[in-house]
Amino acid sequence: MKKWSLIIIVAAILGLAAAYIIGQILPNMRTSNSNTEVDITDPALIKKGEYVARTADCVACHTTLEGETYAGGLPMLTPLGAIYSTNITPDQETGIGNYSFYDFKNAVKHGVSPDNKALYPAMPYPSYQLMPDEDVAAMYAFFMSDVEPVNQPNLQSELPPVANWRWPLAYWQVLFDPKRDFVPETDNELLTRGQYLVEGPGHCGSCHTDRGIGFQEIALSNADSDEYLSGAVIDGWRAKSIRGEHRGLGTWTTEELNDFFKTGRTDTTAAFGAMAEVVEHSTQYMTDYDINAMSSYLKTLTPAPNKEKALSEKKDITTQKLLDGDYDSRGAILYAEYCQVCHRADGQGVARIFPALDGNSAIYSNKADSVLQITLSGGRMPETEHDRMAFTMPEFSNLSDADVAEVVNYVRNSWTNQAPEINVDDVVKMRAFLAKKPKTSTDIAPDLSIDATEEGAN
Template identity: 80%
Template sequence: MKKWPLIILVVAVIGLALAFVIGQLLPNMRTTSSDLEVNITDPALIKQGAYVARTADCVACHTTLDGEAYAGGLPMLTPLGAIYSTNITPDKTTGIGNYSFDDFKNAVKHGVRIDNSALYPAMPYPSYQIMPDDDMAAMYAYFMSDVKAVNQPNQKSELPPVMNWRWPLSYWQAIFAPKRSFTPETDDAVLVRGQYLIEGPGHCGSCHTERGIGFQEVALTNADSEEYLSGAVIDGWRAKSLRGEHRGLGTWNTAELSEFFKTGRTDTTAAFGAMADVVEHSTQYMTDNDLNAMSAYLKTLTPAPNKEVVLPEKKDLTTQKLLDGNYDSRGAILYAEYCQVCHRADGKGVPRIFPALDANSAVYAKNADSVLQITLGGGRMPETPYDRMAFTMPEFTNLADADIAEVVNYVRNSWTNQAPEIGVNDVVKMRAFLAKKPKTATDIAPDLSINAATQGANHE
């Protein structure tokens, strides 16, 4: 009997060694070779690659606040510690200057580094897999010839020992990111283009689709499941459902979606948080045809399962009370003191300047994380050339936790809004989260509540 512990130990060691060997070999099954000869000095190919990189939103993740474009270093929080985006400039020492086209393609599409180890799934290669090699070639030419080389070493992850091993990631890839290709849902060319952009380079599912037990997207396509693009929480933001129910895109039309993608706002709402980064670095640069295609495709998605297709009608009893100075709750007093001057007594705000709070699906979402985060942390609209100024929401960290809960509940359930209430503990959790969260450009709120200094956009 005394031999059993030794036998179990030996078997465990052998099993671990075998798993390690297989894990080292699995990436070889994902990589591919191409016969494409890429002329990285071809101006037309470089221009195409610059556009493809915009559709893929590469700059947002691979650039830090006030950092050099594509030089990496942006921290991404995980439950186990931060990981950092890498330098993808053509620097030969710290970037990708020594990558062949196949090296580049295998990293972007298949999640395999030049040293044959697996990339963290923070890189959205499960989505990029469906991108054609011609687009990869164009991006390769752009990065190699038109991006400034920056000598900036990559930062090591803050994951604890064992959890930072690379070889187990190859099993994750085999299970959750198998090789796949693009399968159109229709013969309509506009909808096919929109589906491709949403599902592939736009990698919308990375934020707007729930994650499973292995932190994988529970669906990569609409054909997989109606859970695809049905909303998720990421980086403390509620990435809304992009499907057809009321709290999703049920109240939006195609023109409003295209306008939102292009300018970061409509007459009633504005992009904030991570979506502000997407507009600022990606969608504002896309062609009208591509924006319309994405919008048209999103409007074909049926309502998410088990979600209210239409909310019950509710009469506005709030506006007149505020106009009359009838503050019948602590939330009403706080709203009048801190919010009403911008968002108005009727909760309608000012078109394209101060977003509406009434009938704004970001406000009355079942999950209040976005409202909490922007109330506590502030934020800025994306800069685009389509509006004269980028306006800023100030942070209200000076308010007590109980007061934050009161005013958030008031906003989420006043006028025609209907939403579950939050508690003080939800505010405490969000404060703790924000204390650890790195700042990005669209999180920064300057000293003034309106950033009038920013006129137009600085195009890279």
């Protein structure tokens, strides 16, 4: 028995050693050499790189609240602990100042660092690998020549031992990030550009596509599956489906999407959470053509599987009751006390100021995570040059768990809205999550903002 135990132990050690050695080799098989010479002083190339970096939304993840731009340190929560974004300023000691273009390209497109280690897939290299080398070269010129160097050491992850080993990530990359090229779905130039931006640098699937057992996106393109962009929960927000069903983008027009990407709001809705940061740091700077390309492409996506293409009609009996002072539930009383002054008795809010609650697909989503989070923690609209003020939603964490559940259920099922009800346990879980979650820029209101009592979203 002892002999067999020893054999098993030795075999296990040898197997682990072999896996480790192979895990050290695998990243080399992903990288690609490059003879491309990048003139990092070329003004036109730098300008192009700045725009490409906007389309890739680099600043949102690599900048902390009140931190130096691109200096990293933003915590990203995982089930096992936080990992932190890195310093991508051209500082030679703590940033990427010593990166060659080859190093930069392999990190961005292939998820491999200069010391041949696999990067965490929080970096959306499965999407960035679709970017042509010319665009990556332009980004390299921008980061090396136009970004201010910041000496700020990178933070170690909070993952526990074993889970923080890097070499197993090489196997993750083999399994879940196969080499692929951009394959247009159509020969229409506008739609092809939109598909590329959504699938590639925009990495929309990173938030809007559900994750599998290995924390991989279950689909990387529409060609893979119609589960692509069908919605997911990330950082406690419900990144809604952006496909064609009713709870997705079925009720949106292309023009509304264009307005939303450019300004972070429409006459009835407003961005919040991570999407507010996308608008504030990325999409508001994109050309009208690129914005229209993304919107037009998204509107071609068919409804997600097993989701209602349309909801049954529901008569609004809420408005008159509120106007009559007929508060027939605890939720109605809470709504009248805390919400009605901004969002009105009819739930329609005020155009471009206080988002509508009735008919807002973020409100009646099957999962109430976003409504719960913004009710408990508040937030603000993105700041853009297109609207004079970024209005805010104050937090209502002072309400009891039972009252939060009551008012959220009331809003999600009043007027014409129809949504599954939540319970007190859902509120408790969200409070516990928020207690651990770090603040981001869109959680903090600027000094000149005006408070609102609820905030809708895309």
